[in-house]
Amino acid sequence: MDLVVAFGKCAFVCVSWLKAAEFLSYKKITTNAQSRKVIHIGTGLIFCLTWSLFPQNNHLSKYVASIIPGLVTVLYTLIGLGLVKDQKTVNSMSRSGNPTELLYGPASYGFIIVFLTTYYWVYSPIGVTAISFLCIGDGFAGLIGYEFGRKPLPWNKNKTIVGSISFLLSSVIGTIIMFNLMQKVGLFLQFSVMLYIPYLVTAAAICTAIESLPMHDWDNITVFLTCTLLFTYFGY
Numbered sequence: 161m162d163l164v165v166a167f168g169k170c171a172f173v174c175v176s177w178l179k180a181a182e183f184l185s186y187k188k189i190t191t192n193a194q195s196r197k198v199i200h201i202g203t204g205l206i207f208c209l210t211w212s213l214f215p216q217n218n219h220l221s222k223y224v225a226s227i228i229p230g231l232v233t234v235l236y237t238l239i240g241l242g243l244v245k246d247q248k249t250v251n252s253m254s255r256s257g258n259p260t261e262l263l264y265g266p267a268s269y270g271f272i273i274v275f276l277t278t279y280y281w282v283y284s285p286i287g288v289t290a291i292s293f294l295c296i297g298d299g300f301a302g303l304i305g306y307e308f309g310r311k312p313l314p315w316n317k318n319k320t321i322v323g324s325i326s327f328l329l330s331s332v333i334g335t336i337i338m339f340n341l342m343q344k345v346g347l348f349l350q351f352s353v354m355l356y357i358p359y360l361v362t363a364a365a366i367c368t369a370i371e372s373l374p375m376h377d378w379d380n381i382t383v384f385l386t387c388t389l390l391f392t393y394f395g396y
Contacts, residue, residue, distance in 0.1 A: 162215050163224050170210040174228050177206050197303040204295030212345035222281040226274045233270025236262045264377040272384045282347050290387040296334030301327035316374040324372050331364040363390045
């Protein structure tokens with residue numbers, strides 16, 4: 161019963177967040193690009209905080225929690241394949257209004273979050289860190305880079321210097337904030353954020369370099385792989 165209640169609360173919070181962002185885009189309060197990045201930035205943080213709703217002594221908690229991003233990912237995949245029609249979601253989650261874009265961005269992003277949740281959960285900081293890099297780091301890189309970036313990177317005209325700096329800073333700051341918030345809700349209580357910072361800065365710098373490479377639509381996967389491999393090497 162505890163798992164069912166936790167699942168219901170988690171689903172309500174996450175779906176409410178997604179629908180609120182879609183509503184802002186639909187009402188033209190935010191642009192499609194801004195709405196997409198707001199979802200990108202906030203989803204991971206909110207989802208990770210809902211882990212505290214699940215009983216930590218139940219080994220099924222991580223699997224039940226992962227159902228939420230899993231269902232959303234399946235929905236985005238079906239929309240991307242054209243099997244489900246939802247133009248409002250397409251407009252808020254894609255750059256061009258083409259449903260197939262959901263297969264590369266939101267769908268891959270969702271599959272990665274499902275893996276990180278079920279594999280790392282609260283046993284290792286790697287999962288939360290990778291989610292932070294993908295959500296907060298990549299999200300702010302796109303948002304600030306799009307709004308203020310004027311000078312492109314020499315090796316990638318689709319990325320800006322401002323965007324890459326934003327990725328680095330927001331990945332580090334965002335991860336620190338995430339762990340502090342999670343500790344406030346009773347998670348990672350034995351984890352030292354201060355001791356983690358040197359490794360965090362190193363990994364963020366390397367992931368920034370990887371994210372800046374001209375690999376269109378693959379940055380979610382490359383950042384995820386780089387982050388998890390680095391922290392595994394660091395011993396976390």
